[in-house]
Amino acid sequence: MNLEEKLYASIYRIRRVEEVVCDVYPSDKIRSPVHLSIGQEAVSAGVCEALLPEEAVYGTYRSHATYLAKGGDIRKMIAELYGKDAGCCRGKGGSMHLIDPAVGALGGSAIVATNIPHAAGHAYADKIRGRKRATVAMFGDGAVEEGVFYETLNFAALKKLPMIFVCENNSYAIHSPLLTRQPLDNISARAAVFGIPTEIIDDGDVFKIYDAVKRAATAIREGKPGPFFIECKIYRWMEHVGIGEDWKFGYRTRDEAEAWLEKDPVKVCGALIDEKRRAEIEKEIEEEIRDAFAFAESTPFPDLKELYTDVYKN
Amino acid sequence: MAERIISYAQAIQEATAQEMERDESVFVYGLGVDDFKGIYGTTKGLLEKFGPDRLFDTPLSEDAMTGLAIGAALNGMRPVHVHIRMDFLLLTVNQLFNIAAKTSYMYGGSLNVPIVIRSIIGKSWGQGAQHSQGLHSLFMHIPGLKVVAPSTPHDAKGCLIQAIRDNNPVMFVEHRLLHLFHGHVPEESYTTPFGKARILAPGSDITLVGISYMAADCLRAKHLLDETGIKAEVIDPISLVPFDWDAIMASVRKTKRLIVVDTAWLCCGATAEIISGVVERLNPGEHIEMKRMGFAPTSCPPTKVLEDAFYPDPASIALAAYAMCNGGKTDWTPTYKEEKEIAEFRGPF
Ligand SMILES: Cc1ncc(C[n+]2csc(CCOP(=O)(O)OP(=O)(O)O)c2C)c(N)n1
Ligand SMILES: [Mg+2]
Numbered sequence: 160m161n162l163e164e165k166l167y168a169s170i171y172r173i174r175r176v177e178e179v180v181c182d183v184y185p186s187d188k189i190r191s192p193v194h195l196s197i198g199q200e201a202v203s204a205g206v207c208e209a210l211l212p213e214e215a216v217y218g219t220y221r222s223h224a225t226y227l228a229k230g231g232d233i234r235k236m237i238a239e240l241y242g243k244d245a246g247c248c249r250g251k252g253g254s255m256h257l258i259d260p261a262v263g264a265l266g267g268s269a270i271v272a273t274n275i276p277h278a279a280g281h282a283y284a285d286k287i288r289g290r291k292r293a294t295v296a297m298f299g300d301g302a303v304e305e306g307v308f309y310e311t312l313n314f315a316a317l318k319k320l321p322m323i324f325v326c327e328n329n330s331y332a333i334h335s336p337l338l339t340r341q342p343l344d345n346i347s348a349r350a351a352v353f354g355i356p357t358e359i360i361d362d363g364d365v366f367k368i369y370d371a372v373k374r375a376a377t378a379i380r381e382g383k384p385g386p387f388f389i390e391c392k393i394y395r396w397m398e399h400v401g402i403g404e405d406w407k408f409g410y411r412t413r414d415e416a417e418a419w420l421e422k423d424p425v426k427v428c429g430a431l432i433d434e435k436r437r438a439e440i441e442k443e444i445e446e447e448i449r450d451a452f453a454f455a456e457s458t459p460f461p462d463l464k465e466l467y468t469d470v471y472k473n
Numbered sequence: 474m475a476e477r478i479i480s481y482a483q484a485i486q487e488a489t490a491q492e493m494e495r496d497e498s499v500f501v502y503g504l505g506v507d508d509f510k511g512i513y514g515t516t517k518g519l520l521e522k523f524g525p526d527r528l529f530d531t532p533l534s535e536d537a538m539t540g541l542a543i544g545a546a547l548n549g550m551r552p553v554h555v556h557i558r559m560d561f562l563l564l565t566v567n568q569l570f571n572i573a574a575k576t577s578y579m580y581g582g583s584l585n586v587p588i589v590i591r592s593i594i595g596k597s598w599g600q601g602a603q604h605s606q607g608l609h610s611l612f613m614h615i616p617g618l619k620v621v622a623p624s625t626p627h628d629a630k631g632c633l634i635q636a637i638r639d640n641n642p643v644m645f646v647e648h649r650l651l652h653l654f655h656g657h658v659p660e661e662s663y664t665t666p667f668g669k670a671r672i673l674a675p676g677s678d679i680t681l682v683g684i685s686y687m688a689a690d691c692l693r694a695k696h697l698l699d700e701t702g703i704k705a706e707v708i709d710p711i712s713l714v715p716f717d718w719d720a721i722m723a724s725v726r727k728t729k730r731l732i733v734v735d736t737a738w739l740c741c742g743a744t745a746e747i748i749s750g751v752v753e754r755l756n757p758g759e760h761i762e763m764k765r766m767g768f769a770p771t772s773c774p775p776t777k778v779l780e781d782a783f784y785p786d787p788a789s790i791a792l793a794a795y796a797m798c799n800g801g802k803t804d805w806t807p808t809y810k811e812e813k814e815i816a817e818f819r820g821p822f
Pocket of ligand 1: 329
């Protein structure tokens with residue numbers, strides 16, 4: 160696959176998995192709060208495609224997209240949503256904690272901003288062991304209001320850590336618009352005062368996001384000092400948590416969303432690919448998804464004794 | 474062969490140095506670890522030996538620095554994060570309770586966080602309300618964390634080595650005054666297993682369980698009690714999570730009396746947990762007299778007259794034991810001199 164195809168496949172997979180999650184959800188087979196990335200796929204797709212499998216991304220509770228984009232096992236993902244023993248967390252994580260360490264899909268924390276210093280710690284370990292690879296912290300525009308965000312920027316800049324901060328700025332924290340929470344819409348500028356190079360991608364263009372992360376990651380792999388900060392403006396189409404749209408509640412308007420809805424990453428990216436090729440890619444992904452949901456349906460729930468396993472690691 | 478006697482602080486330094494030597498994934502960091510005082514000497518010499526990547530000072534960012542340990546641990550390291558006062562841990566609990574404690578479980582056993590959090594409970598010289606708290610019970614409450622509080626230099630060394638090798642987050646609780654204690658510590662590396670209490674002194678009439686520095690005060694109380702003929706058995710649990718119920722139960726079944734003394738408050742504390750654990754294990758009809766002692770239910774006052782009254786001490790422990798063994802009578806006054814390490818302690822910190 161060429162880059163366009165890879166990015167399209169990644170975006171399409173996220174979109175379709177989440178659409179099927181929405182279809183299944185009313186059956187109550189997925190008993191877990193789902194934070195969907197529909198409309199925001201370009202961020203996870205662009206970021207993860209620019210990384211090597213051995214480079215880690217520390218994501219958030221909005222974890223489906225990063226997990227899938229980083230190459231997380233789709234069967235284990237859906238089994239986890241179903242609460243099954245074969246899930247990536249053996250039914251003990253759920254939608255907000257999807258991880259696949261084998262491909263560097265990490266994080267998945269439901270406490271906003273806690274994952275940011277984890278990426279710094281991961282990067283610190285690489286730095287002192289002389290490993291030249293990038294680690295990414297993903298977080299929202301709400302997370303930057305937490306103290307730990309600034310603490311981590313300070314430390315990462317101080318130690319020139321080989322890491323990339325990626326702010327997925329959808330301009331809402333649940334139902335609160337950014338400017339009701341922050342005096343200025345200038346998140347990147349706050350990273351810049353620590354001497355960190357920053358870049359803003361304000362149109363959700365997956366190629367620009369990919370390119371920015373690729374440049375930062377390449378610099379890190381070449382041994383140049385980090386960290387880097389990339390702010391991706393984007394828009395969430397669905398409600399904060401759950402499978403519905405939420406225009407009717409009035410905290411945001413459909414008008415405001417219109418420009419973003421037009422920039423539908425599935426359409427924009429899909430249009431770049433030859434129709435026949437696109438159909439092949441889609442067919443393959445539909446098959447993956449069908450297989451993953453069938454697997455999740457048929458695989459067993461954890462045994463009761465699992466309640467007590469893994470509290471401590473031997 | 475003559476026993477080698479070193480201080481509790483030196484034992485911690487030695488354990489750290491030996492583990493850093495043995496395992497390159499161990500690094501030590503925290504506010505002031507690399508300065509000329511070296512956390513009461515416990516981190517001295519490590520910078521020269523292991524370099525600034527593995528022994529480093531941090532910004533005042535307890536929250537992020539705790540997260541740093543977690544991320545580094547997920548990437549194969551064994552971080553040791555040092556806090557000169559336990560009070561500062563309150564800025565770390567989000568990372569410790571919500572992430573470190575839950576990582577193994579929440580990710581179905583696919584990840585784990587081998588980190589050690591060292592912290593020191595302050596006492597004396599007017600440490601006051603915010604430099605004196607024993608907060609170990611908060612950490613005992615959370616499944617996924619281990620909590621140890623050794624009282625002797627020997628166990629400090631063994632426990633710290635064990636903590637560093639443990640695959641889970643371990644809260645390593647120290648006490649400012651214990652740092653000054655000296656004792657026999659083997660030079661070679663060894664581990665003190667978690668979940669195994671130590672009988673510091675045998676006795677038949679009453680069991681005194683002392684947590685951290687209170688183990689030392691219980692031993693002194695035992696000596697004060699000698700003149701009354703009461704033979705106290707003194708136990709240092711060493712490890713609070715996991716806890717050695719067998720050792721405590723065997724002792725109380727023998728003595729029929731138990732006093733648990735903590736360097737912390739009683740409410741929802743380690744003493745409450747130990748007493749209720751004993752009660753739950755009693756057979757029908759089995760009767761054991763029990764009492765617990767700890768901080769007065771106030772904040773710690775710095776002025777010495779009030780500070781002295783805030784803490785249990787060997788005399789108050791001995792008197793409580795005497796009363797328990799004599800049907801509540803208090804017709805005895807222990808001849809008690811203030812503990813050497815407090816009488817001689819001159820701060821400033
Ligand atoms: C520390 C913490 N505070 C509050 C919450 C509740 N909460 C969950 S998501 C969220 C909004 C976060 O917004 P943002 O960082 O912009 O991410 P987004 O949901 O937009 O992707 C809040 C407040 C939480 N999970 N953690
Ligand atoms: Mg947001």
